[in-house]
Ligand code: G3H
């Protein structure tokens with residue numbers, strides 16, 4: 001049993017109404033919770049590691065834990081670098097056994113983004129690894145005062161077509177109104193579906209990626225707040241918008257914040273209700289179960305609500 005790339009997963013998902021969940025991992029309990037949720041749904045899975053996760057856990061631990069998950073479950077799992085900032089980190093991950101890397105050149109001018117993406121694509125493809133790139137900027141509510149300001153940083157469909165043609169990238173993250181974290185919208189959530197449809201129509205064979213796609217599930221936010229947390233006004237991408245996005249080329253849906261909230265809510269609750277306990281297994285166990293339940297819900301009711309996975 002070995003890790004797989006996302007090539008086959010995306011090829012199958014591209015013209016069907018479902019997407020693969022890409023979940024961020026930072027430690028053993030998070031990995032086990034996600035994998036158990038995907039296993040219960042018999043779903044292929046992308047586990048992704050950010051630069052912050054590499055720094056926190058030391059990548060060798062994460063790589064081995066993910067390999068253990070493949071061995072234990074036999075699931076198709078792709079190990080992906082999330083938001084690689086430059087060639088060096090992408091190369092390191094390719095050399096470490098990752099099967100997919102993201103080169104995030106979105107902060108660079110268009111031509112520079114093409115140049116560094118192409119460099120990563122050449123190296124990764126030579127080593128049998130696939131590459132995700134990003135075009136356009138994901139802005140949070142603090143970054144954009146109103147929708148037109150946010151739209152200025154959205155992906156330009158014609159540029160997306162030129163970018164894919166010139167880089168040979170395997171998948172493309174697009175900016176259509178989502179953002180990272182728990183505070184995605186101030187008022188009514190808005191995603192630019194017309195833009196997404198246009199991008200998909202120009203590059204119908206390129207799997208698209210939705211970053212910042214957590215729903216910020218109210219149940220977990222409320223539970224955090226009920227047990228001593230302070231997360232007011234958090235709001236994510238409504239589930240029906242994810243259901244819509246998967247119809248227009250979105251094959252990979254990135255989720256981290258919902259994992260963090262599910263885990264933290266459960267730990268807060270446990271510690272408040274059991275003030276005398278201090279064995280970490282007693283609160284990390286329920287936290288792992290909460291992650292499993294959340295991931296199962298995501299796959300069953302959102303990512304694969306069409307049942308075509
Ligand atoms: O893209 C953002 C992910 O949620 C990873 O977050 O950089 O804090 O690990 P992080």
Ligand code: 13P
Nearest residue numbers: 181212213214254256257
């Ligand atoms: P969320 O913050 O919405 O979970 O997004 C995670 C992400 O895009 C990781 O790359």
Ligand code: ZN
Nearest residue numbers: 180211212254
């Ligand atoms: Zn992201």
